[in-house]
Amino acid sequence: MPGQDRQSEDIQLLVRSVVDYSICLLDPAGHVTSWNAGAERIKGYRAEEIIGRHFSVFYPPEDVAAGKPAMELEVAVADGRWEEEGWRVRKDGTRFWASVVITALHDERGELRGFGKVTRDLTERRNVARALDERGMLLAHLVRAQEVERRRIAYDVHDDTIQSMVAVGMRLRAMESGLGGEQAAEVRGIGEAVEAAVARLRDLTFELRPPALDEEGLVEGLAGYLRQVTAGTGLSFEIDHRLDADPPPEAAVTIFRICQEAITNVRKHARATSIRLSLVSLDRGVHVRVADDGTGLPPGAEGPLRHFGLIEMRERAEIAGGWWSLTDRPGAGTTVDFWVPAVPHA
Structure with missing residues (x-):
């Protein structure tokens, strides 16, 4: 009937225009058959790039390996729907925290025609909630405490142990200059071992807390670390x-x-x-x-x-x-x- 056709067209227009929710249809095997503006915005695929592909492309590799997409369709068929929150994957490989509802669609004879899949990106809401919850605050305090301890150990090693060993190395070189033969060679060997130990301790203090991380921020801290470890x-x-x-x-x-x-x-x-x-x-x-x-x-x-x-x-x-x-x-x-x-x- 004309009225019903017009109503159906209006609904399809509404679905295609929604940008806050990813709304798509899947065939009975899980292949994408329709795509709306919200799906493109949230997941990054244009319709021509995704229609015909299996919806498992939206799942992290570990979930695909575990058979999670197929399991969700099976539950949707058995119970009428599947609903959860979890990680999903965008076209560029980044992940987002999603609320997902998969509904089995049957015709008037009860035969499975496919699935409706509605996804909402909840990443920002999850991050704000996590910043306020006890676990998030505990993590922040734990990370701070660990880094304070790393910094203390690094400074102690640099200002005490390394300086003492450098002084020992200088005394060994002075002793070597007054000796000869085998004794000088033995003292030289000990001095070289001390110098090697000092070099390893300097590397350790840098690993514990690169100075640039405190002084110049994350990017320069990483750049400094890369310069240090790639040298030579x-x-x-x-x-x-x-x-x-x-x-x-x-x-x-x-x-x-x-x-x-x-x-x-x-x-x-x-x-x-x-x-x-x-x-x-x-x-x-x-x-x-x-x-x-x-x-x-x-x-x-x-x-x-x-x-x-x-x-x-x-x-x-x-x-x-x-x-x-x-x-x-x-x-x-x-x-x-x-x-x-x-x-x-x-």
């Missing part, structure tokens, strides 16, 4: 930063520590020639990408690299309320992607 290695680096402002101290420290671990892994394991680091303000947080052109992770890398490096990076990001992921391209390098909220805590 043949590694080049570049930093691209588009930050609205320097993040709060606890967020800056979390970002620095994750980058520090990622850069160390590149230097020690990747056999790379370059490192590319980018920092961008996104969703009231900071999105960071550390990419190299090395060999990628070795097949089945389950040893110390994965256990002590990758897990630590992921845990730091997730404890801060963010996310972390690794893209490995064997023979073409790896990319560490992560995002942490940058909302000041009380």
Whole structure:
């Protein structure tokens, strides 16, 4: 009937025009069949780029590997709908915290015609709530306490232990000049061991707390760290930063520590020639990408690299309320992607 057709057209126009919600239809197998303005704004795909693709493209790799998209459709068919909040993935690979409702659509004969999927981006609301909750405040205080202790140890080692050892080295050189033969050689060997120990301690104090992080902020702290660890290695680096402002101290420290671990892994394991680091303000947080052109992770890398490096990076990001992921391209390098909220805590 003409009236019903006009009403249907109006509803379709409304759905297509909504920008605050991603509204799309899926076929029974989960492929996208329609796309609205809100879906393009939230997820970054134009209609011609996404229609026909499976909706699992919106899920983090670990959820896809666990079969989560298929499970959600099964529950929607069995119960009529599926609803949750969780991480979803944009076209550019960044994640956002989403409220998702999937509804099974049946025709008048009860046959499954597909699914309606409504997604809302709740990232900003989640970040503000987290900044006010007890867990967020506890994390902020914990990070501050850890960094104060790291700074104290670094200063103590630099101002006390290193200076004492430097003085010992100077006395050994003075002793060597008054000796000859084997005795001079022995004293020289001891002096060289002391100098090597002093160099290692200087590296340790820099790892504990790079001076630029306190004095000049996150970007210069990372630049200083990269200059220090790539010197003499043949590694080049570049930093691209588009930050609205320097993040709060606890967020800056979390970002620095994750980058520090990622850069160390590149230097020690990747056999790379370059490192590319980018920092961008996104969703009231900071999105960071550390990419190299090395060999990628070795097949089945389950040893110390994965256990002590990758897990630590992921845990730091997730404890801060963010996310972390690794893209490995064997023979073409790896990319560490992560995002942490940058909302000041009380």
